[in-house]
Amino acid sequence: MKDKLVTMAHGGGGRATSELVQAVFLPRLGNLELMELGDAAVLNLDGQKLALTTDSFVVSPPFFPGGDIGRLAICGTVNDLTAAGAVPLYLTVGVILEEGFPLAELKRVVASMAEAADEAGVKVVAGDTKVVERGKGDGLFLNTSGLGLLRNPPPRWSQARPGDRVLVNGPIGEHGAAVISRRSGFDLDSPVQSDCAPLNDLIGTLWEEGLGQHIRAMRDPTRGGVATALAELAARMELGIRVDESALPISPAVSGVCDMLGFDPLYLANEGKMLIVIDASVADAAVDLLRKHRYGAEAAIIGELTDEFKGVRVRTPYGGHKRVDVAEGELLPRIC
Amino acid sequence: MELWKRFKDPALAQKLLQELKGLCQGSSQRPTLMEVCGTHTVALSRTGLREVLSPYLDLRSGPGCPVCVTDDSDIDLMAEVARQPGVIVATYGDMLRVPGSYGTLLDLKAAGARVQLVYSALDALELARENPRDTVVMLGVGFETTAPVAALAVQRAASEGISNFLMLSLHKTIPNALRALLAENSRIDGLILPGHVSAIIGEEPYRFIAEESGVPAVITGFEAVDMLLGIVELVRLIVAGRPEVLNAYRRVVSPDGNPRARALLEEAFRPVAARWRGLGSIPDSGLALAEPFAAYDALQALGLRRPEARPPRRGCRCGEVLRGLIEPAECGLFAKACTPHSPVGPCMVSSEGACAAHYTYGRNG
Amino acid sequence: MFMCLGVPARIEELEGDRATVSLEGTRRRVSVALTPDVKVGDYVLVHAGYAVAVVDEESARETIRLIEEAYGTLEEV
Numbered sequence: 186m187k188d189k190l191v192t193m194a195h196g197g198g199g200r201a202t203s204e205l206v207q208a209v210f211l212p213r214l215g216n217l218e219l220m221e222l223g224d225a226a227v228l229n230l231d232g233q234k235l236a237l238t239t240d241s242f243v244v245s246p247p248f249f250p251g252g253d254i255g256r257l258a259i260c261g262t263v264n265d266l267t268a269a270g271a272v273p274l275y276l277t278v279g280v281i282l283e284e285g286f287p288l289a290e291l292k293r294v295v296a297s298m299a300e301a302a303d304e305a306g307v308k309v310v311a312g313d314t315k316v317v318e319r320g321k322g323d324g325l326f327l328n329t330s331g332l333g334l335l336r337n338p339p340p341r342w343s344q345a346r347p348g349d350r351v352l353v354n355g356p357i358g359e360h361g362a363a364v365i366s367r368r369s370g371f372d373l374d375s376p377v378q379s380d381c382a383p384l385n386d387l388i389g390t391l392w393e394e395g396l397g398q399h400i401r402a403m404r405d406p407t408r409g410g411v412a413t414a415l416a417e418l419a420a421r422m423e424l425g426i427r428v429d430e431s432a433l434p435i436s437p438a439v440s441g442v443c444d445m446l447g448f449d450p451l452y453l454a455n456e457g458k459m460l461i462v463i464d465a466s467v468a469d470a471a472v473d474l475l476r477k478h479r480y481g482a483e484a485a486i487i488g489e490l491t492d493e494f495k496g497v498r499v500r501t502p503y504g505g506h507k508r509v510d511v512a513e514g515e516l517l518p519r520i521c
Numbered sequence: 522m523e524l525w526k527r528f529k530d531p532a533l534a535q536k537l538l539q540e541l542k543g544l545c546q547g548s549s550q551r552p553t554l555m556e557v558c559g560t561h562t563v564a565l566s567r568t569g570l571r572e573v574l575s576p577y578l579d580l581r582s583g584p585g586c587p588v589c590v591t592d593d594s595d596i597d598l599m600a601e602v603a604r605q606p607g608v609i610v611a612t613y614g615d616m617l618r619v620p621g622s623y624g625t626l627l628d629l630k631a632a633g634a635r636v637q638l639v640y641s642a643l644d645a646l647e648l649a650r651e652n653p654r655d656t657v658v659m660l661g662v663g664f665e666t667t668a669p670v671a672a673l674a675v676q677r678a679a680s681e682g683i684s685n686f687l688m689l690s691l692h693k694t695i696p697n698a699l700r701a702l703l704a705e706n707s708r709i710d711g712l713i714l715p716g717h718v719s720a721i722i723g724e725e726p727y728r729f730i731a732e733e734s735g736v737p738a739v740i741t742g743f744e745a746v747d748m749l750l751g752i753v754e755l756v757r758l759i760v761a762g763r764p765e766v767l768n769a770y771r772r773v774v775s776p777d778g779n780p781r782a783r784a785l786l787e788e789a790f791r792p793v794a795a796r797w798r799g800l801g802s803i804p805d806s807g808l809a810l811a812e813p814f815a816a817y818d819a820l821q822a823l824g825l826r827r828p829e830a831r832p833p834r835r836g837c838r839c840g841e842v843l844r845g846l847i848e849p850a851e852c853g854l855f856a857k858a859c860t861p862h863s864p865v866g867p868c869m870v871s872s873e874g875a876c877a878a879h880y881t882y883g884r885n886g
Numbered sequence: 887m888f889m890c891l892g893v894p895a896r897i898e899e900l901e902g903d904r905a906t907v908s909l910e911g912t913r914r915r916v917s918v919a920l921t922p923d924v925k926v927g928d929y930v931l932v933h934a935g936y937a938v939a940v941v942d943e944e945s946a947r948e949t950i951r952l953i954e955e956a957y958g959t960l961e962e963v
Contacts, residue, residue: 187863190631194618200862366912370640372935375912441910444893445932449567498883502531503745505569508883524943525894525929527950536953641934643917669920670936720931720939750953772945773931779939782920 198408199512224404225269227335234335236271238262242327244521247294250363251378252456254327255297257521260456262331263305263383264405268459270340270397271333273385276302277311278329283322294325305383307331338398340462345401345422350468351488352461354387354481355380356434357411360521361453362442371446377438380457387480388459396471399464406460407521409512410452414460415488415497416511422462428488428499428509451499452512454521462490528744537749538573541756545577548760553579553708554752555845557699558715559586559873560743566882568745578756581845582875584698584797585715587663588615589843589867589874592796594828595691596621596867598820600629602658602689605823609635609652611645612660615871620834620864642674642688649678649686658819661690665721668692668808669782672789675814687819692808693795696726701803703734706844711755712738716747716770721786723778727766735764742770789814796830798867799840839866842875849876856880894929894941907932 194201211220218226225238240261247254259276266273278298282291302309359380366375384405391397402422406414411433419426435450443450457480463471468486475481497509522530545551556562562582565571571580584590600621603610610626617627617638630636635655639645645659661671671688678686695718703709714727719740730738737758741751751769758765768774788811795807810818820827833840837859838852849855849868859865861877868876895907895914903919907930914932918924921937930937 188628190628192627192631194627204862370644372915373912374906374914377912437910438912441912445895445909445912445914499569501567501569502529503534503569503573504531505572506883507566507569507572508881510881524946524950528946533950533953536956540956641936643935666933666938669938670934673919717931717933717938746953750949769949772942772949773939779920781922782938785920 197512199413203511223269224265225271225331225333227269227339234339236266236269236333236335237330238265238269239328239330240265242329242521243323244364245323246364246367247290247325249367249379250375251359252381253294253297254325255294256301256381257456258327258329259298259301259305259307260381260383261407261521262329263301263307263385264456264459266331266333267385267388268403268405269333269335270400270403271335272389273305273307273331273333275310275332276307276329277331278309278327279312280314281322281326282314282316283324284316284319286324291325301383305385336392336397340400340402342402342422345424345462345490347424347490347492348465349401349462349490350465350486351415351418351426351428351490352463352468352472352475352484353411353434353487354384354459354461354475355457355483356436356439357406357455357458358435358439358443358450358453360456361410362439362448362450364454365446365448366442373442373445375438375442377436377442380455382457382480384457384459384480387475387478390474390478391461391471394474396463396467396474399467399471401462401464403462404460406455406458408454410450410454411458411460412449412451412497412509413512416509418460418462419495419497422490423495425491425494426488426497427491428497430499430501432485432487434483434485451509456521465489528742528746530746533746534749537746537753541574541577541749541753544753544756544760550760551578552710552756552759553581554711554713554755555581555583555702555709556713557583557585557695558713558718559589559871559875560717561585561713561715561741561748562875562878563873564743564748566878568748570745570748571882574752578752581709581848582842583712583845584702584800584843585664585695585718586843586868586871586873586875587667587693588619588871589839590693590698590797590799591616591619591662591691591867592798593621593831593833594796597623597828597831598825599626599660599689600624601825601828602660602819602823603629603634603636605656607655608823609637609648609655609657610660611637611639611648611657613640613662614638615873616660616662618864618870619867620870642671643677646674646678646683646686649683653685656685656687658687658689658823661688661692663692664695664715664718665782665786666717668790669721669779669785672785675789675810675817676785678817679814686817687822688810688817689819690790690808690810691795692790693797694792694806694808696722696729697803697806698797698800699727699730700733701800701806702844703730703736706846709736709845710759712736713748713751713755714738714740714766716740716742716773719768719770719774719778721779721782724766724768724774724776731764731766737764738766740766740768740770740774742773797843798833799843801830834865837866839868839876842868849879852876895932897924897926897928897930900924900926905937907937
């Protein structure tokens with residue numbers, strides 16, 4: 186790694202972030218569990234399989250259509266645990282406040298967190314608060330860690346095979362579009378709302394109906410969008426993913442923001458979406474089940490696994506193909 | 522289907538593809554077309570049309586990516602500006618990551634230089650209003666679609682008496698670059714002309730192409746159906762041996778272009794020779810601030826001198842890519858030492874760069 | 887982020903050299919300093935917060951008709 190200073194690219198969640206992790210963190214902190222670099226670490230504690238994860242939130246602006254940094258902080262960690270195949274149970278919250286941050290806004294954020302935690306059925310059991318001087322902290326930064334119990338049976342990556350289907354629970358790019366639309370400088374007025382939501386209940390229904398055993402992998406497509414998450418899934422499973430562009434659910438509101446500003450919805454962040462890799466024989470049943478839930482109303486099959494190539498290839502409506510890959514550097518700063 | 526969506530309609534696209542297939546098979550020609558504009562390069566890749574067209578013709582990228590054609594010496598000039606005390610550099614996003622002799626603007630920002638991303642020159646002017654004790658220097662990079670807004674910014678700075686705003690005008694104009702290109706690349710059978718530059722300059726500036734070079738050219742839009750229509754019309758001309766210039770983007774491009782935008786360009790800028798990466802110095806292909814706005818010229822105001830032209834980084838073949846002589850994959854550095862993550866040349870950095878497009882979206886699937 | 891955008895936005899409101907345009911439910915304020923003759927109901931292409939060209943509906947319909955009927959020749963420029 187040739188950089189001598191941290192740049193904004195390192196925070197993008199794409200290749201630069203990976204490089205930073207590989208070059209700086211892993212050499213000193215690395216161990217078998219960390220090296221998996223999954224959404225959560227899976228730990229074996231006296232025979233009990235636990236999942237543990239952490240995430241920090243620096244989204245700007247802190248209040249956006251459909252949510253705020255508080256809701257994001259709870260849902261983000263709940264969803265990371267869910268993606269790892271765990272039932273989220275306990276969260277911790279670390280708060281770094283800038284001197285001068287209005288207490289009324291802090292109360293709003295905390296109320297959001299409480300609501301989200303309630304909805305997700307998780308408890309915040311520990312916390313910490315720090316304050317830094319004015320000018321040193323840009324308002325409010327949050328960190329949440331989460332602990333959960335692995336579902337039985339957990340997603341089985343090793344079972345992934347060609348023909349498995351890839352599902353998504355609803356329209357893509359909503360969080361990214363919502364935050365962008367509120368950034369000053371664009372002067373946008375859009376009905377798009379962040380999709381920020383806890384997905385543990387939605388995913389739980391798959392296990393309740395006995396479909397969990399057919400799930401190979403899950404990933405929540407946050408920074409870098411569905412494109413990045415698909416590329417990471419493909420790399421981890423060492424199989425290619427074929428995607429049908431016309432099968433991707435995209436709302437007209439997100440299309441509008443993307444067309445207006447020139448963004449590609451495949452690369453915009455999601456905070457209430459899960460990609461699920463599942464056995465083809467139960468894919469339709471899974472979609473039907475997801476569609477019964479408020480967070481899965483527009484669930485769809487978007488692709489399938491293949492051994493004909495590596496990486497992710499998207500078939501366009503014109504009969505051609507294009508690759509999608511991990512997002513490069515920082516497309517949009519401070520998106521989550 | 523709504524009218525505008527018809528230009529994305531796969532059924533219409535199929536119709537045009539069938540027509541193209543017939544033309545190419547009938548003539549047993551495999552034409553080489555140049556996509557002048559970086560936006561076309563990206564659109565052809567994003568729609569998957571690059572792959573669909575590959576059995577029938579060769580597509581080469583041209584010099585229509587403003588960041589890509591910015592010479593190394595100008596990149597270093599920007600770094601020099603960023604290092605001036607009391608200066609805030611305002612720039613469009615892509616320019617941040619182009620490697621110069623001293624790293625990128627993003628690196629300089631991490632090291633403490635004040636570099637601010639803006640979406641338009643008017644945003645840069647606003648930055649100047651908000652920071653009266655600093656000098657804001659707008660890095661003016663772009664073609665005829667972008668330059669009119671830069672012209673507005675300079676005019677507004679003058680009329681409002683804003684004295685802490687400067688512009689480093691590295692704007693370039695397309696027509697003479699096409700002339701230079703055609704003079705030295707004889708392998709191009711047809712030109713796909715940039716739709717939005719044409720929306721500003723109109724049809725007239727391209728007339729010389731037919732008269733001088735014998736190469737047909739078609740003004741083309743950016744949706745899938747637009748691109749296929751432009752390409753079909755172009756191939757028809759090639760097969761018939763008719764060196765004409767046609768407009769296949771009539772709903773946006775009128776013969777006169779955008780008179781207001783052109784007037785702004787004429788008031789605020791004067792044509793000068795400009796250094797194009799890969800093409801060298803081309804007369805009448807750049808825009809410098811006109812005399813009445815000389816006080817806003819960053820070079821003069823900061824007392825900087827344009828550095829000498831420098832040879833490209835070893836192994837970097839951006840220059841040949843930009844002239845349509847090679848495809849990105851023919852560069853030895855492509856996807857090896859040069860990737861979007863660690864780019865060597867600007868063609869891999871810019872969101873409209875040929876190398877970035879080919880790398881990101883894949884070649885022919 | 888792509889700078890050159892192909893999808894036209896509709897002028898909903900005009901006030902001096904500012905306009906509110908809409909596209910698939912998203913509204914945005916842009917400048918029409920480069921297209922001073924626009925009217926409400928016109929469609930424009932927006933580039934970096936500026937309307938740079940008016941998009942002619944009739945011409946669009948004509949182009950579609952041309953393709954559908956396996957067209958006649960476009961006139962030389």
